[in-house]
Amino acid sequence: MSQKIIVDPITRIEGHLRVEVVVDDNNIVKEAYTGSTLWRGIETIVKGRDPRDAGFMTQRICGVCTFSHYKAGIVAVENALGITPPLNALLTRTLMNAALFLHDHIVHFYQLHALDWVDVVSALSADVKKASDLAFNYTPNPYATGADKLLEVQQRLKAFVDKGNLGPFANAYYGHSTYRFNPEQNLIALSHYLECLRIQRIIAQCMAIFGSKNPHPQSLTVGGVTCVMDLLSPSRMGEYMEKFKEVADFVNRAYYPDLVMAGKVYANEPSVLNDVGVANLYTFKEFQMGRDEWLFESGIIKNGDLSKVYEVEEDKITEEATHSWYADNEPLHPYDGKTNPNYTGLVDGESIDHHGKVAHTKNFDTKGKYSWIKAPRYEGEPMQVGPLANIVVNYAKGNQYVVPVVDTFLKETNLPLTAVFSTLGRTATRCLEAKIIADNTLRAFDNLVENLKVDESTCAPYVIDKNKEYKGRYMGHVPRGTLSHWCRIKNGVIENWQAVVPSTWNASPKDAKGVGGSYEQCLIGLKIADVKQPLEIIRKIHSYDPCIACAVHVMDAKGNNLSEYKVNVNL
Amino acid sequence: MVELKQIEERLATLEKLPSLKSNGSIPKALEKAGFSRRDFMKWAGAMTAFLALPASFAPMVARAAELADRLPVVWLHMAECTGCSESLLRSDTPTIDSLIFDYISLEYHETVMAASGWQAEENLENAIEKHKSKYVLMVEGGIPMGDTEGYLTIGPHGKTGYEISKLACENAYAILAIGTCSSFGGIQAARPNPSNSQPLSKVTNKTIINVPGCPPSEKNIVGNVLQLLLFKELPSLDVYNRPKWAYGLRIHDLCERRGRFDAGEFVHSFGDEGAKQGYCLYKVGCKGPYTFNNCSRERFNQHTSWPIQAGHGCIGCSEPNFWDTMGPFEEPLASRQFDPVLGLGADNVSDKIGIGVLTLTGVAVAAHAVIASMKKNEE
Numbered sequence: 001m002s003q004k005i006i007v008d009p010i011t012r013i014e015g016h017l018r019v020e021v022v023v024d025d026n027n028i029v030k031e032a033y034t035g036s037t038l039w040r041g042i043e044t045i046v047k048g049r050d051p052r053d054a055g056f057m058t059q060r061i062c063g064v065c066t067f068s069h070y071k072a073g074i075v076a077v078e079n080a081l082g083i084t085p086p087l088n089a090l091l092t093r094t095l096m097n098a099a100l101f102l103h104d105h106i107v108h109f110y111q112l113h114a115l116d117w118v119d120v121v122s123a124l125s126a127d128v129k130k131a132s133d134l135a136f137n138y139t140p141n142p143y144a145t146g147a148d149k150l151l152e153v154q155q156r157l158k159a160f161v162d163k164g165n166l167g168p169f170a171n172a173y174y175g176h177s178t179y180r181f182n183p184e185q186n187l188i189a190l191s192h193y194l195e196c197l198r199i200q201r202i203i204a205q206c207m208a209i210f211g212s213k214n215p216h217p218q219s220l221t222v223g224g225v226t227c228v229m230d231l232l233s234p235s236r237m238g239e240y241m242e243k244f245k246e247v248a249d250f251v252n253r254a255y256y257p258d259l260v261m262a263g264k265v266y267a268n269e270p271s272v273l274n275d276v277g278v279a280n281l282y283t284f285k286e287f288q289m290g291r292d293e294w295l296f297e298s299g300i301i302k303n304g305d306l307s308k309v310y311e312v313e314e315d316k317i318t319e320e321a322t323h324s325w326y327a328d329n330e331p332l333h334p335y336d337g338k339t340n341p342n343y344t345g346l347v348d349g350e351s352i353d354h355h356g357k358v359a360h361t362k363n364f365d366t367k368g369k370y371s372w373i374k375a376p377r378y379e380g381e382p383m384q385v386g387p388l389a390n391i392v393v394n395y396a397k398g399n400q401y402v403v404p405v406v407d408t409f410l411k412e413t414n415l416p417l418t419a420v421f422s423t424l425g426r427t428a429t430r431c432l433e434a435k436i437i438a439d440n441t442l443r444a445f446d447n448l449v450e451n452l453k454v455d456e457s458t459c460a461p462y463v464i465d466k467n468k469e470y471k472g473r474y475m476g477h478v479p480r481g482t483l484s485h486w487c488r489i490k491n492g493v494i495e496n497w498q499a500v501v502p503s504t505w506n507a508s509p510k511d512a513k514g515v516g517g518s519y520e521q522c523l524i525g526l527k528i529a530d531v532k533q534p535l536e537i538i539r540k541i542h543s544y545d546p547c548i549a550c551a552v553h554v555m556d557a558k559g560n561n562l563s564e565y566k567v568n569v570n571l
Numbered sequence: 572m573v574e575l576k577q578i579e580e581r582l583a584t585l586e587k588l589p590s591l592k593s594n595g596s597i598p599k600a601l602e603k604a605g606f607s608r609r610d611f612m613k614w615a616g617a618m619t620a621f622l623a624l625p626a627s628f629a630p631m632v633a634r635a636a637e638l639a640d641r642l643p644v645v646w647l648h649m650a651e652c653t654g655c656s657e658s659l660l661r662s663d664t665p666t667i668d669s670l671i672f673d674y675i676s677l678e679y680h681e682t683v684m685a686a687s688g689w690q691a692e693e694n695l696e697n698a699i700e701k702h703k704s705k706y707v708l709m710v711e712g713g714i715p716m717g718d719t720e721g722y723l724t725i726g727p728h729g730k731t732g733y734e735i736s737k738l739a740c741e742n743a744y745a746i747l748a749i750g751t752c753s754s755f756g757g758i759q760a761a762r763p764n765p766s767n768s769q770p771l772s773k774v775t776n777k778t779i780i781n782v783p784g785c786p787p788s789e790k791n792i793v794g795n796v797l798q799l800l801l802f803k804e805l806p807s808l809d810v811y812n813r814p815k816w817a818y819g820l821r822i823h824d825l826c827e828r829r830g831r832f833d834a835g836e837f838v839h840s841f842g843d844e845g846a847k848q849g850y851c852l853y854k855v856g857c858k859g860p861y862t863f864n865n866c867s868r869e870r871f872n873q874h875t876s877w878p879i880q881a882g883h884g885c886i887g888c889s890e891p892n893f894w895d896t897m898g899p900f901e902e903p904l905a906s907r908q909f910d911p912v913l914g915l916g917a918d919n920v921s922d923k924i925g926i927g928v929l930t931l932t933g934v935a936v937a938a939h940a941v942i943a944s945m946k947k948n949e950e
Contacts, residue, residue: 006727007688011681014653016725037724038732039715040650041765042758050899056886057894060758063654063786107660115685156603171694172685204661205875212881213871214661215654215786219881221901226841226882229849341765345721346729353727354689362729372722459842538687549652 001025005534006351006361008037010541012112014064015548017507019537020351020364021523027531032516032523033364034507034541035371036552039325039341043497051077051464051489052222054497058485059216061499062550066215067100067207068478069499069550072485074220080472080489081222081464086457088231089224090288091448092210095240096217097287098441099207102247103200103214104479105387105434106255108545110196113427114189115172116539117262119179123187124158126150131184138257138412143250144191153191173535180265188261192254203247209240224459231452241445248438251431259431263413266424270527271536272543276421277522278382279304281389282505284312284484286477287437289444295401295436296477299393300378304421306396314475317484317500319374323509326369331377331512334486334498335471344369356532371509372552375517376500384518385481385505386544387430392420401436423522426543466492478502480547503551506544519544578631581803585638591676597637600670611636614667621869622794623816628801635800639671642800643706645698645739646680646749649732650723650759650768651712654786655750656682661872662789671793678706692726695735699742707799708743709792710736713752713759713768722766733774740775745799747780748772749792751888754781754811761894772812778805781812783864785888790869791817811891813863822859822885825867828852838882841901846882856901857884864889 002025008018016038022031046057055073062069071093078085128150135142181189204214210227211217219227230236266272280302287295299309318331327340349363364370375382383389394402395417409432410417419425470489477483481502488496508517519541528534601611615633619626646656662669677683678698679691686694698706714732715722723732740746748754748771759768772779782791794817798806806814823829831837831851838845838855851857859867862885870877878885887897897904 008727009681009687009691009725011684011687011691014682016648016723037729038650039722039766040759040768044763044765045758045761045894048762050902052901053898056900057758057761060652060654060785063652063657066654066657111660111683152603169685171690201661201873205872208872208875210881212876212878212883215657217881218878218883218886221841221883224842226846228842228846228882230876230881232847341722343719343721346724351727354693359727361727362724456847457842458846459840461840534688 002030003358003531004349004351004363005528005531005537006363007534007537010538010546012115012542013546013548014062014550015546015552017541017546017548018364019519019523019541020366021537023528023531027528029523029526029528031366032520033366033370033509034517034519035364035509036373036507036548038548039343039372039552040549041341043499044339046494046497048493050492051080051487051494054487054494055220055222056218058497058499061501062547063215064104065100065478065480065547065550067096067211067217068483069485070217070220071097072474072476072483072499074222075474075476076472076485076487077222077489078472079474080470080487081462083223083460083462085224085460086455087291087451088448088455088458091444091451092225092227092231092458093220094288094444095441095448096207096211098244098437098444099203099214101437101479102251102434103203103207104545105430106196106203106251107200109255109258109427109431110193111200112545113542114193116535116542117179117266118181118186118189118193119174119176120157120169120186120190121161121174122179122181122183123154123190124161124183126154126183126187128154128187131187134184135188135257138260139253141253142257143254144195145188150187150191153194154187157190173533176533176535177529178269178271178536180269181261185261185265189258192258195250195254199247199250202243206240206243206247209236209243221459223462226458228456228458231448231458232456237449241442244441244445248441251434251438255431256435259428260409260412263409263415263424263428267413267415267419272423272539273419275423275522275526275540276304276384277506277518278384279421280378280381280383281393282312282378282383282385282482283390283393284475284477284482287440287444289440290447295440296390296394297397297399299397300383301389301393301396306392309393309396312475314473316379317376318380319376319500319504320511321369321374322512323369324371324374326374329512331380334473334484334500335488335496337496337498342369352531354532373504373507373509373548375508375511376505377511382508382511382515382517382521383505385502386426387433387481388420388426389481390477391429391432401440405432405436423540423543430545464489464492480545480550481505499550501547501550503544503547507546507548507551575627575631577803578628578801581801582631582634582638585641585800588641590640591643597639597667597670597674600674601667606667611667618794618797621790621816622798623819631801632797635797636667636671638800639796640674640676642796643676643678643698643702644709645678645695645706645743646709646711647736647739648681649710649712649714649736649753650766651750651752651757653682653711655711655792656680658786658789659792662793668789668793671796675707675796678702689727692728699739703742705744706742707796708739708746709749710739710746710753710771711749713756713770714774715766716769716773717767719767736771736774740771740777743777745780745805746771746775746777747782747795749782750787751783751785751893754783754813755891757785758894761892779812780805780808780814782817783811783813783889787889788866788869788871791865809863813889817865818863818889820863820865820868822862822864822867822879826859826879827867828879841882852879852882852884854903855884856899856903858887858893858897858900858904859885861897861904862887862890
């Protein structure tokens with residue numbers, strides 16, 4: 001007899017995400033459905049406005065990807081108008097982007113994902129001296145794992161747990177049978193969890209130095225950047241460099257070794273391996289290091305075949321809405337996308353609850369529409385995007401910055417390359433991506449300093465001709481994967497806007513052919529140890545670093561009748 | 572004016588309540604983090620000034636911080652981007668601001684809590700039941716209402732955001748709308764508001780303290796918690812229910828480029844010579860003269876910067892409906908084609924006058940007087 005398990009809300013992510021799975025008598029997942037339960041409609045709102053405002057509004061798609069949609073919104077308009085910003089502006093954006101990636105990746109691993117791998121309570125029984133020695137197994141120069149430091153961490157934890165009220169840590173899946181770290185390893189990771197709270201603040205400052213604030217920086221403008229005074233101040237530049245080095249040090253001495261530790265230990269845990277999800281990988285070039293130099297390159301891998309990397313062809317991208325809460329189902333290219341919300345709601349159903357009993361619930365209408373996320377496809381196929389796709393595609397292309405880092409990691413963990421296609425791999429490649437960025441960004445910084453000596457320009461001039469029609473796009477790689485924004489401009493205002501975002505690719509519902517996205521596919525075949533505590537589901541979904549506000553967006557058809565929408569008159 | 576005695580009584584009452592996080596009072600936690608009592612009192616002094624209280628209140632602020640662990644907090648995510656929670660996360664750990672956040676008893680917060688799914692829903696139900704009429708509710712995001720209420724559902728029972736926030740409001744001791752979305756509807760409520768997202772004030776008749784900003788600085792969030800601890804009464808609010816201590820002045824009033832404005836020195840396009848010299852950003856769209864917030868005094872990310880320092884004008888993010896009334900963001904309001912709002916007339920004049928320094932200064936001052944009196948009249 002099959003049973004349904006609903007996990008809603010998936011916490012420690014951005015946005016509102018629900019997962020429903022059907023398990024058989026052996027608790028093996030037979031069917032999986034993932035959907036978003038919130039719609040906001042920012043692309044509709046952007047329509048009819050000044051193109052220069054688009055970046056500020058698209059930025060509010062997400063306060064976690066706080067730079068990604070800002071840059072995308074600005075670059076899409078620059079692309080439409082045919083503007084190339086000065087090199088100083090491009091490199092400044094790279095420095096801000098590096099800050100975003102490092103912030104996102106470390107906070108994701110420690111604050112959002114770690115509780116899926118680290119049993120905090122177990123750290124209480126760790127032998128502090130043993131843990132301190134053990135840390136040297138993963139790096140010659142460990143971070144915040146001296147015996148005195150670990151003792152302090154353990155005592156803080158003990159005081160916290162002893163008093164009973166765990167606050168935000170209450171009701172977690174502690175003691176779950178698929179946790180694999182021993183108490184000493186849990187204690188090492190816990191020490192880094194606490195250090196990360198401090199480090200993430202510093203890397204946010206790195207963005208704020210050029211970006212004014214974080215979240216939601218405010219220094220990009222169509223044509224360039226506005227922070228010219230900061231760029232011309234040696235003290236300000238030095239501030240970025242020093243803070244960045246401090247964070248890069250944390251990445252190399254805490255984050256990376258913790259992933260080596262996880263790679264070694266979790267290699268024997270079946271629930272995090274052999275679950276590639278979607279084996280089609282798609283990434284796009286990002287991190288401009290100099291005039292014609294990029295840190296990561298574009299490419300597509302089909303069906304996990306690393307022997308051939310295809311070039312990305314923009315016109316092969318479509319989105320459809322067969323199982324999404326929109327009216328028009330047919331696949332359309334983003335420039336021509338349509339959206340009319342068609343919310344059909346949840347239906348009466350049942351689920352196993354946290355006591356193991358069958359409870360009455362509201363469920364997805366899995367035969368009909370069940371998500372605010374659309375189904376993007378490339379040549380009609382779902383794709384997986386994110387650090388896994390980025391690192392694997394660049395590895396297959398022989399990228400000189402990527403290959404040695406991947407090879408070293410595989411050697412240190414004794415994992416085969418194929419192990420990367422998994423939950424563990426998604427989590428590990430995110431760390432490798434962070435390491436490559438940490439190790440290379442200051443070359444872009446040096447190039448910026450050199451260029452500023454001979455060129456102080458930060459903005460390119462432009463005009464928006466009201467009698468001309470424009471169309472343009474941004475394509476690039478952001479912390480959660482491949483992002484594109486597509487816009488049309490007419491009569492000097494935005495006529496149409498659409499974002500095809502990383503979490504839309506990965507969290508896609510099924511398409512007309514019944515094929516789901518990577519979230520859904522990676523859950524099939526998973527054995528759940530305890531239906532009351534579906535930790536394995538959460539661990540797998542978290543490995544994608546879901547960003548659901550990003551994923552839920554609308555495109556607006558040319559001539560779509562906006563008067564259909566309710567406008568509240570009481571406001 | 573609240574009497575010192577009243578506050579003392581309030582703090583004495585709090586002292587009698589059991590600590591919800593009895594593992595660590597703030598002083599103990601500070602000691603562990605390497606802060607001395609002196610550091611703490613220095614912070615309390617700064618916070619006192621920040622809250623616009625007389626210096627004699629500093630010991631009270633310190634005591635209020637120490638009693639923060641008696642305050643259960645429920646934080647809800649509605650139609651939002653999580654930027655407000657992220658802002659809170661940037662609060663400097665392990666310094667005192669953030670300790671207050673660690674040591675208030677955070678009972679529910681989807682971005683940080685360990686529990687998911689059924690367990691998460693249970694945490695929320697328990698918190699509302701156990702701390703009925705005692706918890707502080709903080710809400711991030713707008714709320715889809717009416718025919719589109721179903722555009723946001725949470726939990727296995729598919730409850731709508733409206734149902735959840737309404738119940739949480741009914742049982743709360745105090746309610747804070749964190750950020751412009753819950754205060755005024757925010758980005759999703761901008762024209763044409765396709766999800767019919769509404770501010771929290773449409774969900775309940777209770778008084779709501781609005782803490783707008785996109786996002787608000789962590790200082791404004793934390794300051795309001797202290798305010799609640801100190802005064803059982805709500806803080807003094809402006810016409811938009813914003814605490815006056817934080818939103819009483821315009822960005823323009825304390826702006827570091829204010830001297831340039833008065834001298835008639837303006838940036839005319841981003842990246843020009845004036846931009847390199849730090850000239851006023853009014854003519855490239857700065858909305859500082861129309862925006863009430865303390866960014867120019869407090870800045871962001873531990874005082875690292877703020878938009879005007881980074882060479883971009885203020886976009887007015889703490890004002891109601893700013894997405895519709897303040898755009899285009901890189902042009903002065905005077906040049907706008909649509910929707911004239913308060914101040915437009917006077918501003919229009921100052922913009923067309925040109926760079927005659929003395930003339931402009933005179934007009935600018937007059938413009939300020941007009942805007943200020945209009946705001947006063949509204950109140």
